Amino acid sequence: MRAETNPTVDLIIPVYNEQGVVSTFHAQLCQAVDALPYAFTILYVDDGSSDGTPAELAALAQADGRVRVVTLSRNFGHQAALSAGLDRADSDFTITLDGDGQHPPTLIPQMLSLAQAGYEVVLTQRLESDELSWFKRATSALFYRLLNRVGSTNILPGGADFRLLSRAAVQALRSLPEYHRFLRGMVAWIGFRTVILPFAQPARLAGHSKYSLRKMTRLAMDAVFSFSLVPLYMGISLGVLFLLGALAEAVYVLSFWITGNTANLAPGWSSLMFMLLVVGGTLMITLGVVGIYIGYIFQEVKHRPVYVVRAEAPAPAPPSR
Template identity: 65%
Template sequence: MSSKKITVDLVIPVFNEDGVIEHTHKRICDVVDSLAYDFHFIYVDDGSNDGTVATLRKIADADPRVILLQLSRNFGHQAALTAGMDASRSDMAITLDGDGQHPPEMIPQMLNLIAQGYDIVQTQRMDEAQPASFKKWTSGLFYRLINIISGTQVLPGAADFRALTRPALDALKAMPEYHRFLRGMVSWIGFSMVILPYQPEERISGVSKYSLNKMIRLAMDAVFSFSLVPLYVGLSLGGILLCLALVEMLYVLSFWITGQTSNLAPGWSSLMFVILIVGGMLMALLGFIGIYVGYIFQEVKRRPIYLIKGEKKNE
């Protein structure tokens, strides 16, 4: 057997985590320094506007294993993860957040599962013990919806805390779409996967950077990137309205055939009701089509998913 160590890249996107990232780096080092692998750290700064970059530069100066990628602006969590995975050149990569909620103590277990032959170790957040909240309720609803309407099954509670072998990582890198939902993309590539449950930890400090607006955008990327069901829903509603129109036509004809046209009511209110229903359905369907056209427009422009402003690595 070769004596060459297996190389592992730790891809860690960060955004405004000054005061947190030093603690996270030390905690990860405490875990990986005792493992028989050759580790490298790829920190991706996603346009931070606090002291995060300066802190990361100090970490890179002190640790030759650290590579710092600085994006030109805030492109989003999925784009930052993509930048780190694109920069990875090792035998495998592990992605985790820099806020301390993804426990690095699970890295040895993830590596052991990869050694058993799995291509992907996907962690699943187990938060049943957490109190009910709006975020927890909407998250469960989203996963149920995406699994119903898409042909790709996305694990409920899946996190962007996962290990990937080089073949699985290359397969993901071959998917260049602009609107990215990595949890769905990882399932879509179909490589052998094992689920590793974990209990999320409290943030070291600060607040979550995933605002309601960002969660809605991520959910839209997932729905409109992995499913055409919204269009089929509009088509089905159109078919139902046509059937109702046929029934109405037959109903009116029955009065003419029997000579009871005097019994026909003017029906202004019912007419307006039908017009509003049809108009609303048409507007919804046009909205769905418009979103898909907008996604296509952004794809065909072929703009990069992210732009790197600066890079720091120790030779």
């Protein structure tokens, strides 16, 4: 048994429909951490799986006393599942990683060494792989370039939700109550002493990625609209440009009247329709951007929880009086 004075570590692993994968991952995880002088708690967050994943997690909890399982009532999404784990983290260090094998547990000793050296946040940066499709590489590069240009918080390109957080950093994250969560941006926003650990992403143990194009688009929208007001400023800027264009057009028309050359002032139906369409389209886009921000505000002020827990095993201890 480990001494009680050993530092404690919470490992938070969100899973969704990973039947046949989670057991293999757990074996790799144990191989990486069993020899380390830390007291580990392994917290699996089942994000509403509909396959045999809950049964596998129950078997792991029965076989390994370090395992806890939190089951959400439905699929709330990767960021919500991570938040559920962070809300239950109560150790000196907390490490979040995916359970599909693409976040290698072999990096955990190095992450803990950096934490013992004084770093409060250890971020991992995925190195570009030729195995990724050109579409994935291009959209990822565009996303981070756009977000870092329009946002006030610098987000690490190629960053992953594979990170180590100190107890103080976890408590700081808990103080951010927003409903639309982009944890990579939130971790960057809170600050703390940070170091970056590059890694080569291995292939999935089995199955396929649960991040569809729709989910990636939603995450990108949460990132942009949660950390930047630039889309609103762009709408204002377009309005100013069209106002200047209208002023220039008024001066141009007025010049014909001043010079008495109104005969050459031909009616411009085509140009008028073009301007109406451009102005109308710009107004619709700007109103749409404003509407998205209002929608985000609407969802925030309702104060709905980010996730709902259906079951937790073993049951959490009652709060001390």
